[in-house]
Amino acid sequence: MRKNRIILVLVYVLFFFSSVQLFHIQQTNPVFEDRGRLVSVKMKTLTSGKDEKDLIKIVDSAKRQNDTISIAGIQHSQGGQTLYPNGVLLNMKSYNKILELDENKKMITVQSGATWDDIQRFINPRGLALKVSQSQNIFTVGGSLSVNVHGRDIRHQGLIETVDSFRLLTAEGKIINVSRAENEELFELVIGGYGLFGVILDVTLHLTDDELYQIETHSLAFDEYSEYFQREVIQNEAVKMHLARLSVAPETFLEDMYVTNYLLSDHQELLLEHMNLKRDSTIAIPKLFLGISRQSDWGKDLFWETQENYTKRLNGSLITRNNVMRSDSTFMDYEHARKTEVLQEYFVPVDNYESYIKDLKAMLLKQPEFNLLNITVRYVEKNEKAVMSYAKQDMFALVLLINQDIDQDSMKMNQEVIRKMIDITLVHEGSYYLPYYHYASKDQLRKAYPRTEEFFELKDKYDPEHLFMNLFYEEYH
Amino acid sequence: MNTRNFIIYQSTVGIAASIIFPFYILFLKNVGSSYSQFGWAYGLFALTAAFSYPFIGKMADKLGDHLLLAIYSWGMAAILLVFPLAYEIWHVYVLQIVMGLLGAIQKNSEKAFLARAVNKETAGVEIGRYHEWTSIGAAIAVIATGYLVDFLTIGSLFYIASIAFAWSGFYVMKFRNETK
Numbered sequence A: 001m002r003k004n005r006i007i008l009v010l011v012y013v014l015f016f017f018s019s020v021q022l023f024h025i026q027q028t029n030p031v032f033e034d035r036g037r038l039v040s041v042k043m044k045t046l047t048s049g050k051d052e053k054d055l056i057k058i059v060d061s062a063k064r065q066n067d068t069i070s071i072a073g074i075q076h077s078q079g080g081q082t083l084y085p086n087g088v089l090l091n092m093k094s095y096n097k098i099l100e101l102d103e104n105k106k107m108i109t110v111q112s113g114a115t116w117d118d119i120q121r122f123i124n125p126r127g128l129a130l131k132v133s134q135s136q137n138i139f140t141v142g143g144s145l146s147v148n149v150h151g152r153d154i155r156h157q158g159l160i161e162t163v164d165s166f167r168l169l170t171a172e173g174k175i176i177n178v179s180r181a182e183n184e185e186l187f188e189l190v191i192g193g194y195g196l197f198g199v200i201l202d203v204t205l206h207l208t209d210d211e212l213y214q215i216e217t218h219s220l221a222f223d224e225y226s227e228y229f230q231r232e233v234i235q236n237e238a239v240k241m242h243l244a245r246l247s248v249a250p251e252t253f254l255e256d257m258y259v260t261n262y263l264l265s266d267h268q269e270l271l272l273e274h275m276n277l278k279r280d281s282t283i284a285i286p287k288l289f290l291g292i293s294r295q296s297d298w299g300k301d302l303f304w305e306t307q308e309n310y311t312k313r314l315n316g317s318l319i320t321r322n323n324v325m326r327s328d329s330t331f332m333d334y335e336h337a338r339k340t341e342v343l344q345e346y347f348v349p350v351d352n353y354e355s356y357i358k359d360l361k362a363m364l365l366k367q368p369e370f371n372l373l374n375i376t377v378r379y380v381e382k383n384e385k386a387v388m389s390y391a392k393q394d395m396f397a398l399v400l401l402i403n404q405d406i407d408q409d410s411m412k413m414n415q416e417v418i419r420k421m422i423d424i425t426l427v428h429e430g431s432y433y434l435p436y437y438h439y440a441s442k443d444q445l446r447k448a449y450p451r452t453e454e455f456f457e458l459k460d461k462y463d464p465e466h467l468f469m470n471l472f473y474e475e476y477h
Numbered sequence B: 001m002n003t004r005n006f007i008i009y010q011s012t013v014g015i016a017a018s019i020i021f022p023f024y025i026l027f028l029k030n031v032g033s034s035y036s037q038f039g040w041a042y043g044l045f046a047l048t049a050a051f052s053y054p055f056i057g058k059m060a061d062k063l064g065d066h067l068l069l070a071i072y073s074w075g076m077a078a079i080l081l082v083f084p085l086a087y088e089i090w091h092v093y094v095l096q097i098v099m100g101l102l103g104a105i106q107k108n109s110e111k112a113f114l115a116r117a118v119n120k121e122t123a124g125v126e127i128g129r130y131h132e133w134t135s136i137g138a139a140i141a142v143i144a145t146g147y148l149v150d151f152l153t154i155g156s157l158f159y160i161a162s163i164a165f166a167w168s169g170f171y172v173m174k175f176r177n178e179t180k
């Protein structure tokens, strides 16, 4: 009996250590996926650095071991822009200090893992605000620079215009300054460069004053929008920010719109009263409506009406610039085993909007399976500074939220519809946005971004060994 | 084995089970990709248990409770070494079937042992005392684990629980010959 017990213990110990060993091996090959769960990739390791020295070490060691590096912010891009099989995932989130604020010059220097929220908390009490960011503030500065974001602001073009300079850790393992005066070529490549040219370290951004805005809302038809925008919005100096929605509800599909303008208020003395940064407001109700509209047409009609009425009620109310730039996205969080929600964004010249929407509508009406949940419209002024620039003219930017299954067939169906939408966009001299899932064909990329070849050639120039890699490069180079 | 030894044994396995239980659910949820798979994983567990009770009952009277408890302990110790390695849904299904069987062995043996050990006249008090101690053990374990997860990974909790089960198996085998 005693003998049996001892033998059992020995066998157990043997199994125990084998299991721990295997577990260890499994853990060092972690699988990562993007938030949309369409891309899942086995990577070699996950690493992060708190300071420059750590980051240089990570780059050096990857080079020595012939590994690739994929750089990641909070990974809200949706097509594996932060992933590459068997590569090192360099997570920048802990590299997030605020380094310097010059209140006179209105400039701030931050490490690239900082989020807009981190910056807003720091500058809001000092009466300053960002010039350009996404509508939400959850993203990292590095991730935002790398896609050259735009948002509700209509007076400062894309993010690139607000960047003074940054430092870059290159594929050679060197740290260089990049600005319009120094290494200018890299300035135009790294911003909108999807992490392919090096690690963005710290970034100096131009800020502006926090201001109090008065909200103005208005309903109109899609074919009135371009004219309305040019007459009432762009020409009215008081309007600082703008946002519109285009209906996806069956009764008013791609017909009805409503707009929200943010006008400089005549009562700036009230700024102090409104200055507290908004916390996440209640999300249960929008979440419920969005939930119903995922399922049914009447849900979509209901969602549209409710949204429109809710927005109308905001008419006349006051809000600070900082609070406009921290709108809520958590109600969009969506967990479903077989389905996911993806974004697409199309840019179309302001003058071509009407004919564009007509063509888009004609095509989408033939696709009853395609579950479109929301379209927002914003404006981005022409800016061709970045090599991969999407704003070849003054553009309306349409963001589409699409609910889809993640099985192969649905992916294919979606791809077909999305490629058709991109074709229509290209016919109207538009382009599409690159942080989302790579449904587009290689050919479409080259049409939307005429300097694509140059972009990939310069990749070879600055990173000949292909140290910095991701699935965007893999798919399209 | 007397009731005191049995309480020590049951407290140990109770603690071990409580360490993993909350995380075990999280784990199943992660591996499965839909709620129906989650449902199946649980269903298989319950079904296996249901079908194995008659058989286990017979075995208990033939082989004795100690041997079955030893099988349960070592079985759990072994299966918890496999758990951290599972990553596909069918792995989980297989594990759930084995766990269903082992769980049934434990439940049946626990009751059979108590039925044989206690006095009919004082059964209420004795079983009450038994439950008191084993419940205290489980409660402490659940609370302590809440703190442990801050320091340890979920993987290591499976290993700690496995060691506890192995010890309980070792312990219960000490008594086997005495009663038979």
Ligand SMILES: Cc1cc2nc3c(=O)[nH]c(=O)nc-3n(C[C@H](O)[C@H](O)[C@H](O)COP(=O)(O)OP(=O)(O)OC[C@H]3O[C@@H](n4cnc5c(N)ncnc54)[C@H](O)[C@@H]3O)c2cc1C
Residues within 6 Å of the ligand: A070, A071, A072, A073, A074, A075, A076, A077, A078, A081, A082, A092, A112, A113, A133, A134, A135, A136, A139, A140, A141, A142, A143, A144, A146, A147, A148, A149, A150, A151, A193, A194, A195, A196, A198, A199, A200, A201, A329, A332, A343, A435, A470
């Ligand atoms: C709900 C939602 C709303 C959105 N709204 C808007 C919007 O209003 N306007 C808009 O323009 N975009 C919008 N986007 C797109 C979003 O701006 C991009 O996906 C952005 O890249 C996300 O930032 P991130 O921190 O998650 O970057 P990640 O997804 O982590 O990274 C994006 C890219 O940047 C690179 N990168 C990250 N950090 C660094 C670094 N330090 N150095 C070098 N390269 C780096 C990565 O390699 C990758 O290629 C939205 C996306 C979502 C999901």
